[in-house]
Amino acid sequence: MKSNDSQVKKHNIELSCTEIGGLWSIYFQESMTVCFLKYFLHHLQDAEILPLAEESLQISLGRLDHIKSIFLAENFPIPAGFSDGDVNLAAPPLFHDTFALSFIYMMNRLGTINYAFTASNNVRLDVLDFFNECIHTSTEMFGKAVKLMLEKGIYDRPPKMNYPQKIEFVQEVSFLDGMLGKKRPLNAIELSEMFFNIERNYFSIIVMLGFAQVLEDKKLKDFVTRGRKISEQQVKLFNDLLLEEDLLGTVTVSMEVTASTVSPFSEKLIMFMINVLNAVDIVLISHALALSMRADLIAQYTKIIGEVMAYAKDAFDIVVERKWLEQPPLVTDRQQLLKS
Template structure:
């Protein structure tokens, strides 16, 4: 019965963005698989490629059955498999892990807007393979010594309750700040980890982007990632907690682009959105007001940086337009 229902606007929208994201990831995986010399890493990425390609085909079938145009997404024209390796030292699996972390949140939102069984089944399947890939990637990176573990604190031995609003204080420089709690330390560690990967990614993109405006945009993003890392590291150090960054340099000296400028810009746009959501999530669960204030300011920087990126994509015709609702005023006034 549910399969006979026409595709709703929310389902059309989520399938459209899923198609864009998945075709982008397929192109990135194709390059990483081609350049990898580690069989275990190739197996993880190859498994992910096969699974994602299957679901892209399912989404394509739905578009065809519904009479909707198939999005362009990202094709073989957006990847250059002959380009030299751009990243080293397990960056391929590090970045895949971040992409799957981003996908987890997207699938939850998409499932919440799905009403047809076939659409829900797609997001259910994508969630399953994403969780599997994320686990395999994490185990691989830890085994290789590439991924650093979060800090440790003394285990609690009693249950305590907050009894004063002083627990939230931190903005007043003349007031003593309480130590960071486990949730706050975890958020700061995660922020450093993701921005470190983002900084390496966008450094590589900046080296090889063909368009001068795009290169400058990526350079600005690299500086923004550095700023975030410094803010988070300083907060940890002020609490006598040392962060151990991922090992090794991961960006080669290649200046030959493995991906189109359009694909790289779209990738950074997705990561910008992920960063804003991640900062908002951390701010909500942070109970010290100086942390909330600083993460809010960082989210503002990401928002305006993202807007600048969209303007560049619009200018060059790189952003595929999502399905639009009917313009009733245009239809009514067509003969005037």
């Protein structure tokens, strides 16, 4: 007997935990990104940034539709995520136009990293193809954002360093020292990690400065202000280390935020963005720690991770207390089934 074509699934392999976790997490991030991009597009005046923001929005909407189609085919519940109700387009601009470009740059830079990590955990080919496409489009949009930032003169290139004259091998275990006495110069890997952690924290400072400015809830305002100070401390720490190498100075970022005190975003969306920034901070600082070969850097990175994890725990408590946290899919509670 021939099966009904409408009931035959193209893929008879069910989603595994890695595909479910990856798709579910990305759905939330993309629905958040859509809210930000719709807000930017409502206010954007810069004719050069506008088409890039429009393209970014269509990419994110397309990703959401793709994930929905996969979940619907699996009879898997679509996450609530974020919607038009989480953004107030009637609110005055909170950020200047150039921050929309910075947002596109940073989201695609982080997206390239995140999608690559997620893709490497997936084995169902249709899901893997989706994440590979996400990597491609994020990389492409990142390049477009960098190009436009360079043209506008708002992109800070990573520090230059002289090329080595020959191949050398480490001769002494003191290569790992740095807590006391003379420190060896930073190597290229350490310098790169430091620079991009400074850049990412500058982005966080701008975002949290804007959020704190418009939040009316004192508890949330104080919490966001605390997060901004953590990012400022990281920037100061890394800048001080780089200044010792005559490489970089402090850059002011407050000019990106307008004088508006009306929030364009829901408190739930704001806290989700804070959680995203916390998660990214923990992952990338841990990455920097793993690649560092100087004891003082390892100690500093370890301290930072502890501080950010404590802050992230407090953020978790807030969103749970206010019932803003949508629960990730859980495995079946076998113990509970056996009791029933």
